[in-house]
Amino acid sequence: MIVRPLDNLGRIVLPKELRGMLGIEDSDLVEFFVTEDGLMIKKYYAGACRFCGIVNQLAYFKGCIICSDCIQLLKASEVVSKPDVPPGELPAKFKRRGLEVTLQELSALLEQYPEKSQYEIAAMMGLSPSRISQLKKQLNIKQLMS
Template sequence: MKPAGVVRKVDQLGRIVLPKSLRKRYQMNEGDPVEILVSGDHIILERYRPKCVFCGSMDGVSEYRERHVCTQCLGEMKLIVNR
C-alpha cells in the first residue's frame, strides 16, 4: 500500500475529507457507499462493491430480496430446485 502523502484532521463528528484528487482518481462521487475495513492497526477505505452472500464473489452479483447473489451461485441453486 503506497502512502498518498496527504494529512487530514478528524473533525468533531469523526469525519475526514478525502482530497478531490483522490476522489477523482478512485472514481468516488458524493453519495457513493464506502466500505471501512480494518487490517491490524490500519484502517482501509474502499469503494463498496456488493459481494455474494454465499461465496463472497464480486463478479456477476445481482440483488434478490435485499441479498446479493452471484450468477454462479444462482445457477447452483437452480440445479437444486430442479432436482
C-alpha cells in the same frame, strides 16, 4: 502522503484526487474496515464479490456475495489447509466404537491371524499400533482375571 484532520465528530474529507483515483463519486457508499495496516476504505458495491469486487457470476453464500472464481479459490485453499488427522488421533467412526467391542474385535483378529504383526492388526482395525499395544495389555489383564 495526504494528511487530513478529523473534525469534532470524527469525520474526514476524502480528498477529491483520492476519490477520483478510487472511482468514488458524490453520495457513493464506502465501506471501511480495520486491517493490520490501519483503516481500509473501499467503494461499496452492493452486488459485488465480497473478496475481489467482481460484479458477475455471483453466488450468495452465508450472507456473503461471492463470485465463481473466488468460490473456486476457496475450494482449492480448503483442500490445501485442511488439517490431516494428527498421528495417534483416530477417525471419529472408530472413537465411537465401545471399548468392549474393540477388545472383542482385537481378540478375534489375534486368534484368526496369529502370524500378523501389531502394525498389520492396527491397519486392519483402523487403529494406531500403540493403541493396539494398549488394548493387548487390557486383553491380557482380562484373561488373567477371568
